[in-house]
Amino acid sequence: MNELLEELGLRNQITIEDIPEIDLYMDQVIQLFEKKFNDSKRNDEEKLLTKTMINNYAKGKLFFPIKNKKYSKEHIILISLIYQLKGALSINDIKQTLDGVNNRITGGLMELDEFYNGYLDIVDKNVTGFKEEVEKKSNDVNKELESLHAEEDKELEQILLIASLVNMSNLYRRTAEKMIDALGSKEK
CATH class of the missing domain: 1.10.287 (Helix Hairpins)
Incomplete structure (x- = not known):
């Protein structure tokens, strides 16, 4: 059982340190997720994150709008949270869960880094x-x-x-x- 649990890559998470200080294009975001979570895939055919997924998250307003086709550190953190939540929750439930976070970010009322590090500690x-x-x-x-x-x-x-x-x-x-x-x- 211990071997099985180790194979799951349960501690694989995108940390603040993994996210570059510069904004990333969508392909770079996907590469970051592929690099970090590749060991967590059930099989080689499984897609962790695709352009379609990210576009659907944006259309569904799961995160605040991007600028100039680039994703900020905050976007990447939110996409990471969405990635974790989508295994158990519907897109509507994820949107409802993250609405308060998005509103606080856009209103300048929240430091997402601190919140996300707290989440990683809990994980x-x-x-x-x-x-x-x-x-x-x-x-x-x-x-x-x-x-x-x-x-x-x-x-x-x-x-x-x-x-x-x-x-x-x-x-x-x-x-x-x-x-x-x-x-x-x-x-x-």
């Missing part, structure tokens, strides 16, 4: 907690298999662990969606 703690939780789930699955007298059945072990992880993922996603709904009603 690091989440990865540590996740690894511990997966180990606990694996132990729970093995105990269940023992009670079924099927402790040698590796396929059943994997199926139970997969189902458990998906269940936890759904619980987290549903909780996040309820928080987004509350955020939306607060804004109205």
